[in-house]
Amino acid sequence: MKTHARRRPITALQFCGFALPSLLIWTGVVAVPFFYGIGITFTDWNGLSMHIHFTGLQNYRAVFGDKTFLVSFWRTVIYVLFTVAASNVVGFLLALAVTGKIKGQNLFRAGFFTPNIIGGIILGYIWNFLFSYALTGFGKSIGSAWLSKSWLTDPYKALAALIIVSAWQLSGYLMVIYIAGLTNVPEELIEAARIDGASAGQIVRSVKLPLIRESVTICVFLSIARSFMSYDVNLSLTAGGPYKSTELIAYKIYQTAFTNMEFGKGQAQAIVLFVIVAAVSLLQVRLTRKGAEQ
Amino acid sequence: MKKRVVAAVLAGVMAAGLAGCGAAAGTAAETAASHEDAAVSEEQGTEEAESETGADAAQEPVSISFYTTETGKDDMFQDLIRDFQEKNPGITVEYIAAGDDQLQKWMSLYASNEGPTVSLMDPINIYENRERMKDLTDKELIANIQEDALSTFTFDGRIYGAPYTAAGIGILYNQAVCDEAVGGTFDPASIKTRSDLEDLFNKIEATGRAGTMFTGVNWSLGAHYVGITYGAANGDVEARVQKVADLKAGQLSLADDEVINDYFDTFDMMAEHNYNKEDPLVGNINMDAQAFADGAAGTWFMGDWAWTYLGPIVEEGAEFGLLPVPLNDDPDNEVNTLLPTSFAKGYCVDASQNSKAQQAAGVKFIQYITSDEYAEEQLAKIAGQALPYKNFNGEIESPLGRSTASYISAGRNYDFYGTPDLLPSDFWYENGAYMCEYISGACDRQTLFSDMEAYWKNIQ
Numbered sequence A: 001m002k003t004h005a006r007r008r009p010i011t012a013l014q015f016c017g018f019a020l021p022s023l024l025i026w027t028g029v030v031a032v033p034f035f036y037g038i039g040i041t042f043t044d045w046n047g048l049s050m051h052i053h054f055t056g057l058q059n060y061r062a063v064f065g066d067k068t069f070l071v072s073f074w075r076t077v078i079y080v081l082f083t084v085a086a087s088n089v090v091g092f093l094l095a096l097a098v099t100g101k102i103k104g105q106n107l108f109r110a111g112f113f114t115p116n117i118i119g120g121i122i123l124g125y126i127w128n129f130l131f132s133y134a135l136t137g138f139g140k141s142i143g144s145a146w147l148s149k150s151w152l153t154d155p156y157k158a159l160a161a162l163i164i165v166s167a168w169q170l171s172g173y174l175m176v177i178y179i180a181g182l183t184n185v186p187e188e189l190i191e192a193a194r195i196d197g198a199s200a201g202q203i204v205r206s207v208k209l210p211l212i213r214e215s216v217t218i219c220v221f222l223s224i225a226r227s228f229m230s231y232d233v234n235l236s237l238t239a240g241g242p243y244k245s246t247e248l249i250a251y252k253i254y255q256t257a258f259t260n261m262e263f264g265k266g267q268a269q270a271i272v273l274f275v276i277v278a279a280v281s282l283l284q285v286r287l288t289r290k291g292a293e294q
Numbered sequence B: 001m002k003k004r005v006v007a008a009v010l011a012g013v014m015a016a017g018l019a020g021c022g023a024a025a026g027t028a029a030e031t032a033a034s035h036e037d038a039a040v041s042e043e044q045g046t047e048e049a050e051s052e053t054g055a056d057a058a059q060e061p062v063s064i065s066f067y068t069t070e071t072g073k074d075d076m077f078q079d080l081i082r083d084f085q086e087k088n089p090g091i092t093v094e095y096i097a098a099g100d101d102q103l104q105k106w107m108s109l110y111a112s113n114e115g116p117t118v119s120l121m122d123p124i125n126i127y128e129n130r131e132r133m134k135d136l137t138d139k140e141l142i143a144n145i146q147e148d149a150l151s152t153f154t155f156d157g158r159i160y161g162a163p164y165t166a167a168g169i170g171i172l173y174n175q176a177v178c179d180e181a182v183g184g185t186f187d188p189a190s191i192k193t194r195s196d197l198e199d200l201f202n203k204i205e206a207t208g209r210a211g212t213m214f215t216g217v218n219w220s221l222g223a224h225y226v227g228i229t230y231g232a233a234n235g236d237v238e239a240r241v242q243k244v245a246d247l248k249a250g251q252l253s254l255a256d257d258e259v260i261n262d263y264f265d266t267f268d269m270m271a272e273h274n275y276n277k278e279d280p281l282v283g284n285i286n287m288d289a290q291a292f293a294d295g296a297a298g299t300w301f302m303g304d305w306a307w308t309y310l311g312p313i314v315e316e317g318a319e320f321g322l323l324p325v326p327l328n329d330d331p332d333n334e335v336n337t338l339l340p341t342s343f344a345k346g347y348c349v350d351a352s353q354n355s356k357a358q359q360a361a362g363v364k365f366i367q368y369i370t371s372d373e374y375a376e377e378q379l380a381k382i383a384g385q386a387l388p389y390k391n392f393n394g395e396i397e398s399p400l401g402r403s404t405a406s407y408i409s410a411g412r413n414y415d416f417y418g419t420p421d422l423l424p425s426d427f428w429y430e431n432g433a434y435m436c437e438y439i440s441g442a443c444d445r446q447t448l449f450s451d452m453e454a455y456w457k458n459i460q
Helices: A002-040 A057-065 A065-100 A106-119 A120-142 A154-182 A187-193 A200-209 A213-226 A232-236 A249-259 A263-293 B002-044 B047-059 B073-088 B102-111 B122-129 B140-144 B175-182 B194-206 B217-228 B237-247 B257-270 B285-294 B306-309 B356-370 B372-385 B399-409 B425-439 B446-456
Strands: B062-068 B092-097 B120-122 B166-173 B299-302 B321-325 B339-344 B347-348 B413-415
Touching: A002 A200, A002 A263, A057 A065, A057 B047, A065 A154, A065 A213, A065 B002, A065 B047, A106 A120, A106 A154, A120 A154, A120 A232, A120 B122, A120 B285, A154 A232, A154 B062, A187 A200, A200 A213, A200 B356, A213 A263, A232 A249, A232 B140, A249 B102, B062 B073, B062 B166, B062 B306, B062 B356, B073 B092, B073 B356, B073 B372, B092 B356, B102 B122, B120 B356, B122 B347, B166 B175, B166 B217, B166 B285, B166 B306, B194 B257, B194 B299, B194 B446, B217 B237, B217 B257, B217 B299, B217 B425, B285 B306, B306 B399, B321 B399, B339 B399, B347 B356, B356 B372, B399 B413, B425 B446
Parallel strands: B062 B092, B062 B120, B339 B413
Antiparallel strands: B120 B347, B166 B299, B166 B321, B166 B339
């Protein structure tokens, strides 16, 4: 009983020492702006005006009545589906390759992870040059009409380019998580499967994949959240073009708030995006965990 | 129980945060209101009070900030700030350059109650936020600005900004290429109609070069080309404002509008001779500038600001100039030979988040930059554009700037905007997208016009 009584002040002290600073910072930079942002959605504020008027749910009505927002949302869904699938498949295959006891695997790991360190803006500009000039130059030199025109000036190819670059950037990051999962798969299980005559494909499908389900859950969750909120690559690679055909939802929100100067509406769009991303992510985590339990 | 306590603490912190936010908002609103009152009382106040604060500014050290949205001129502005500080001891100027997005950083600065003392912004931004801006109408610096350059910064008879430069918008021509094409000395005055222009393009193409060039970016096609269609061809400023009002009210069909159709006939003709015709949206101003400087394209739809890109890459002594975009085939139509000149950026002083001493120092800084001999010399040399300042008699280094200045001195120009609120701040972005779609052949003129009409109808 005495011991228990002594513990309490220590716990409170520990809380103040370790958790309170983080809690205050989190409150300051996440909670307060979040609720402040919600407040702005009920106003007609343009981001600079000195007069703010309460407009009720008008901004939310405007968001759901705005065809361009809905088009941008569905475009983002397509982008997310392909990016999540491509980045996870590539990330997993890369992880398999670099855990397969090949020579110089650390070098490969570093190489594949590098795109993630470069940063979306720089990456976008590099690929912009590649798609607009390097690839077209190559296309012209070999006389290929298909490659002679920039991918970024065609609405469908530009979206494809956006998916390719995003998947390329993300797959290195996901690879690291998959590597962590794969290295935890007991060697004896793989050995046993091999003795039983399982092929390499069967080992991956029936031994490795079921045992790294947690990694898959994390990777899919991260890639969904990151893809939905993709902005930097969108800005530097296509800037929403050609003619706004690659405006993803985060880019659209930015334009509404800072170019059209409709801060309230832009903020309402951001809240809608938050709810969608939170719902999709929670659903995905729940479904994957349920699968694991079964 | 523990969880409940933690949850209660968390909720409390959040509520406190919200209350703090509310308090902050309240304070901000109060501050804004008090600043507004200050601005109003200042308007009603006397010059005496102003001169007092000016004197204070001269005696007591004051720090101000200068925010610029003019890209690529950082060294020039920093040099001017250094010179200004030397000439005005006691005033320190912090230089803040906008990033890719000129509004976002400005809004962030205001949100953090650090609104720049002096900002170099588009006239529409000054107009839309004039409640924050200092009234410069009676200030000494205005007397040195050419009268016709002030309309873009005048709202309800009050002046809230001072123009940066006069920018000529039109078709740039490479003199050497055009000379070779016409087999003599090319005279820009010979282009009086659309057919004259097409004839020039054909002659240039006969020498193995492209007749003209569009840079397929939204700001060039949307803000500049479409902007011209709301220009002097519609009549005086009142008629231009009425046209926009009719579009907003849905009472004007662009398909039936002769001016815009004429300008789009010219556009279609130019697009046929476009250097980037195969891939019109692959626009890159640096690469297009190189193509123009090399003579791969004989002309280029742009503006005299392109000297920023051309200056470092052209051969010394190479001559370039500007042509207006012809409206139609009527040689007697004066608009065909008038160059639109835009006072696209102007200096304004914040009166909502800066003290009176800072405001006075800000006015002083604008006065320096718009009238000081060294400042004008640097602006003429580096910005390379015509300066709308009465005491300016220096030489403009850029041949493009000289070309614009020659149109102005001959009275053969008109104000691109005419009024600050003719075109909204998102005009370039929305209309630029429609234009990119049009130039790439993804939509026809009918669709383009209906998109443009829809844009105007959505403006409140």
